[in-house]
Amino acid sequence: xxxxxxxxxxxxxxxxxxxxxxxxxxxxxxxxxxxxxxxxxxxxxxxxxxxxxxxxxxxxxxxxxxxxxxxxxxxxxxxxxxxxxxxxxxxxxxxxxxxxxxxxxxxxxxxxxxxxxxxxxxxxxxxxxxxxxxxxxxxxxxxxxxxxxxxxxxxxxxxxxxxxxxxxxxxxxxxxxxxxxxxxxxxxxxxxxxxxxxxxxxxxxxxxxxxxxxxxxxxxxxxxxxxxxxxxxxxxxxxxxxxxxxxxxxxxxxxxxxxxxxxxxxxxxxx
Amino acid sequence: xxxxxxxxxxxxxxxxxxxxxxxxxxxxxxxxxxxxxxxxxxxxxxxxxxxxxxxxxxxxxxxxxxxxxxxxxxxxxxxxxxxxxxxxxxxxxxxxxxxxxxxxxxxxxxxxxxxxxxxxxxxxxxxxxxxxxxxxxxxxxxxxxxxxxxxxxxxxxxxxxxxxxxxxxxxxxxxxxxxxxxxxxxxxxxxxxxxxxxxxxxxxxxxxxxxxxxxxxxxxxxxxxxxxxxxxxxxxxxxxxxxxxxxxxxxxxxxxxxxxxxxxxxxxxxxxxxxxxxxxxxxxxxxxxxxxxxxxxxxxxxxxxxxxxxxxxxxxxxxxxxxxxxxxxxxxxxxxxxxxxxxxxxxxxxxxxxxxxxxxxxxxxxxxxxxxxxxxxxxxxxxxxxxxxxxxxxxxxxxxxxxxxxxxxxxxxxxxxxxxxxxxxxxxxxxxxxxxxxxxxxxxxxxxxxxxxxxxxxxxxxxxxxxxxxxxxxxxxxxxxxxxxxxxxxxxxxxxxxxxxxxxxxxxxxxxxxxxxxxxxxxxxxxxxxxxxxxxxxxxxxxxxxxxxxxxxxxxxxxxxxxxxxxxxxxxxxxxxxxxxxxxxxxxxxxxxxxxxx
Numbered sequence: 001x002x003x004x005x006x007x008x009x010x011x012x013x014x015x016x017x018x019x020x021x022x023x024x025x026x027x028x029x030x031x032x033x034x035x036x037x038x039x040x041x042x043x044x045x046x047x048x049x050x051x052x053x054x055x056x057x058x059x060x061x062x063x064x065x066x067x068x069x070x071x072x073x074x075x076x077x078x079x080x081x082x083x084x085x086x087x088x089x090x091x092x093x094x095x096x097x098x099x100x101x102x103x104x105x106x107x108x109x110x111x112x113x114x115x116x117x118x119x120x121x122x123x124x125x126x127x128x129x130x131x132x133x134x135x136x137x138x139x140x141x142x143x144x145x146x147x148x149x150x151x152x153x154x155x156x157x158x159x160x161x162x163x164x165x166x167x168x169x170x171x172x173x174x175x176x177x178x179x180x181x182x183x184x185x186x187x188x189x190x191x192x193x194x195x196x197x198x199x200x201x202x203x204x205x206x207x208x209x210x211x212x213x214x215x216x217x218x219x220x221x222x223x224x225x226x227x228x229x230x231x232x233x234x235x236x237x238x239x240x241x242x243x244x245x246x247x248x249x250x251x252x253x254x255x256x257x258x259x260x261x262x263x264x265x266x267x268x269x270x271x
Numbered sequence: 272x273x274x275x276x277x278x279x280x281x282x283x284x285x286x287x288x289x290x291x292x293x294x295x296x297x298x299x300x301x302x303x304x305x306x307x308x309x310x311x312x313x314x315x316x317x318x319x320x321x322x323x324x325x326x327x328x329x330x331x332x333x334x335x336x337x338x339x340x341x342x343x344x345x346x347x348x349x350x351x352x353x354x355x356x357x358x359x360x361x362x363x364x365x366x367x368x369x370x371x372x373x374x375x376x377x378x379x380x381x382x383x384x385x386x387x388x389x390x391x392x393x394x395x396x397x398x399x400x401x402x403x404x405x406x407x408x409x410x411x412x413x414x415x416x417x418x419x420x421x422x423x424x425x426x427x428x429x430x431x432x433x434x435x436x437x438x439x440x441x442x443x444x445x446x447x448x449x450x451x452x453x454x455x456x457x458x459x460x461x462x463x464x465x466x467x468x469x470x471x472x473x474x475x476x477x478x479x480x481x482x483x484x485x486x487x488x489x490x491x492x493x494x495x496x497x498x499x500x501x502x503x504x505x506x507x508x509x510x511x512x513x514x515x516x517x518x519x520x521x522x523x524x525x526x527x528x529x530x531x532x533x534x535x536x537x538x539x540x541x542x543x544x545x546x547x548x549x550x551x552x553x554x555x556x557x558x559x560x561x562x563x564x565x566x567x568x569x570x571x572x573x574x575x576x577x578x579x580x581x582x583x584x585x586x587x588x589x590x591x592x593x594x595x596x597x598x599x600x601x602x603x604x605x606x607x608x609x610x611x612x613x614x615x616x617x618x619x620x621x622x623x624x625x626x627x628x629x630x631x632x633x634x635x636x637x638x639x640x641x642x643x644x645x646x647x648x649x650x651x652x653x654x655x656x657x658x659x660x661x662x663x664x665x666x667x668x669x670x671x672x673x674x675x676x677x678x679x680x681x682x683x684x685x686x687x688x689x690x691x692x693x694x695x696x697x698x699x700x701x702x703x704x705x706x707x708x709x710x711x712x713x714x715x716x717x718x719x720x721x722x723x724x725x726x727x728x729x730x731x732x733x734x735x736x737x738x739x740x741x742x743x744x745x746x747x748x749x750x751x752x753x754x755x756x757x758x759x760x761x762x763x764x765x766x767x768x769x770x771x772x773x774x775x776x777x778x779x780x781x782x783x784x785x786x787x788x789x790x791x792x793x794x795x796x797x798x799x800x801x802x803x804x805x806x807x808x809x810x811x812x813x814x815x816x817x818x819x820x821x822x823x824x825x826x827x828x829x830x831x832x833x834x835x836x837x838x839x840x841x842x843x844x845x846x847x848x849x850x851x852x853x854x855x856x857x858x859x860x861x862x863x864x865x866x867x868x869x
Binding site: 133134135163164166167170171174175178179181182183184185186187188189203204207208211212215216219220222223224225226227228229230234235236237238239240 | 334337339361364365367368369371373375376377378379380381382384385388389390391392393394395396397398401402405421422423424437438441630633635663666670671672673676678679680681691692694695696726740741744
């Protein structure tokens with residue numbers, strides 16, 4: 001029942017976006033975030049949508065699959081939209097009912113914010129979650145964070161921690177499932193009974209899960225010691241991140257593309 | 272760091288240890304000696320097995336060799352380098368590979384190849400050599416096509432082979448196996464052992480193997496037996512195992528053929544020569560010699576057959592289940608029944624649907640197709656486990672104990688943990704307490720553990736507490752999934768002893784087991800699952816008889832039966848379908864002769 005839990009929603013593929021160096025993707029993500037927040041006019045927003053559409057084509061992932069990543073935030077989007085539309089009062093009044101007022105400014109702001117949020121999620125999905133494995137993402141953070149080593153930030157160790165956490169998610173999910181079955185055989189309740197009984201039900205799962213996680217951690221530490229782990233010092237890498245010519249090229253292309261909407265907007269206003 | 276790992280000079284002794292001692296402090300205050308003045312040596316290329324009960328100090332001793340633990344006193348050399356000298360630390364450790372018991376808790380990498388690379392990466396092996404080593408190691412253990420996969424998706428056997436690959440990529444001189452096979456099923460275990468013997472041949476690797484499996488011990492050149500931290504016996508397997516009384520005193524058991532040899536000797540009053548314990552072949556030769564002598568004997572002990580009442584407690588009819596409608600059925604066409612006071616063993620390889628089947632027996636899964644019926648003694652009628660039956664009603668009758676059940680303990684005290692089940696079943700505090708007190712002696716627990724925390728008990732004790740927690744719910748039917756897995760031989764024997772007692776008290780038991788000898792010996796009937804289908808249901812005798820096609824079910828025959836079949840060639844009256852060692856020996860000794868009752 002819990003087998004399909006996965007971290008991120010990586011979709012296998014070998015498109016340009018899949019192959020792009022993950023560090024480039026992390027930087028591009030920041031660039032796109034900036035560009036999305038700088039787009040204010042309807043023209044700029046439309047152009048940004050076109051850019052995201054272009055990236056979606058580059059990723060060669062099924063559109064439905066891409067749109068699925070919006071699902072978890074639909075509620076938040078709706079919430080922000082409603083709050084904005086009713087609270088911002090500027091421009092002409094469009095509609096009034098008792099204390100609720102909708103103004104043109106409110107509508108503009110609500111649409112703008114909802115669109116930005118939508119664009120942000122789509123860009124994040126396309127650049128990171130859908131096309132980058134969690135491990136590569138951790139590698140990128142390790143590499144980009146390496147200057148922090150000067151400040152004695154344990155960057156390698158943090159990356160190792162993240163990668164081990166990712167490695168153990170499926171194991172712990174499987175274990176949770178096993179413990180739940182064992183405890184429900186003893187009469188523990190998770191989805192029946194009153195709140196108190198349910199809470200107790202979860203205690204019967206969480207305590208063994210923690211005990212076992214600590215045991216696992218201890219054993220894993222010994223196993224890592226046995227394989228000569230000594231932190232990041234002198235450690236080589238099977239798949240080191242290496243920037244290729246194509247990575248530089250796509251970095252430039254996608255950066256330029258990111259700012260196209262602003263240029264379009266600027267030209268539009270010049271007219 | 273590289274400079275700290277030096278090449279090892281030529282050597283002939285892999286380990287030379289003198290008076291190694293290791294103490295750990297307990298919360299009571301006094302120190303306990305986990306390893307107590309142990310001296311031993313291992314030659315280069317040798318295969319040494321370390322045996323002993325759980326807690327005898329085997330693991331601690333092994334961990335001292337690759338410097339995961341340091342002795343409190345004693346001197347030792349590894350690869351003829353002083354292990355007491357800090358200067359040799361990385362040189363020694365980097366040349367020792369260790370494979371642990373739990374496959375899941377030694378995999379570091381997010382993908383298979385990343386995991387294999389972990390060791391050499393730490394040893395600063397540069398590319399492209401690193402990639403080459405990973406590829407070679409994965410190829411060697413036969414996992415190359417899984418290189419990019421996630422380790423969590425692999426079977427237990429594959430995971431242990433992955434662990435071997437991770438060690439191989441470090442190109443070690445010494446391989447330490449710390450109960451590495453104990454969580455594997457028989458097929459995976461054989462593959463693993465085969466791989467180790469191949470490595471010894473190809474790479475002349477020295478092996479130190481901690482194990483509870485006596486058949487594995489016989490693969491070794493030499494055996495070391497520890498008891499409470501002290502080295503008790505040392506020698507070749509036949510030297511050690513011919514001292515049968517001592518072996519039993521140390522909490523070990525004999526391989527099946529050696530047990531048979533011993534029994535035949537006992538029944539005929541023959542002294543068994545030490546050389547007979549060298550191998551199964553030698554044992555068969557000796558038995559043949561003894562039996563050919565045809566000594567005058569007293570009558571065999573009288574035995575009464577156990578009677579099983581006819582009351583059917585649990586009936587499964589045409590059960591089928593699939594987790595996903597589109598997918599193939601996980602189990603299908605399962606029909607069997609379980610009588611009062613009967614043991615039915617369920618056998619089948621990993622992934623054959625055993626867990627899915629037993630989950631149906633106490634309502635964790637409700638049948639989608641077919642039926643499960645449970646006898647209600649009070650109301651004198653059957654109840655079914657379909658959706659309309661209240662779950663508590665099912666669980667009052669059927670108790671289910673999953674594999675490695677010690678993981679299900681969660682309460683502050685043992686008493687609270689055992690009473691959790693009965694209270695959930697609706698028993699009052701007093702009734703629950705009474706049920707708890709009744710369940711304790713059934714699993715050999717004494718009352719003084721009741722107020723302790725379950726987490727401070729030993730592994731074997733925890734297992735009993737979990738078992739008691741199910742028994743306290745007072746079910747008529749018990750479903751036990753590999754109840755003895757991972758315990759040492761004494762622990763296993765005790766658990767099966769409790770199971771037999773429960774059966775004699777009228778409990779009906781479904782036992783899932785990998786151990787074919789045990790299943791054939793203890794079960795009244797056996798259910799064989801293959802790819803989710805029931806391929807056989809009947810008595811062990813029927814299953815392994817000439818007419819049955821157990822080989823086509825890809826089942827191994829019991830080890831005892833293998834020896835008996837060999838003997839049957841000379842002694843046609845040998846009953847190879849007798850799965851209890853004593854009775855099998857009796858069939859050999861008393862078969863084919865007129866016994867005059869004195």
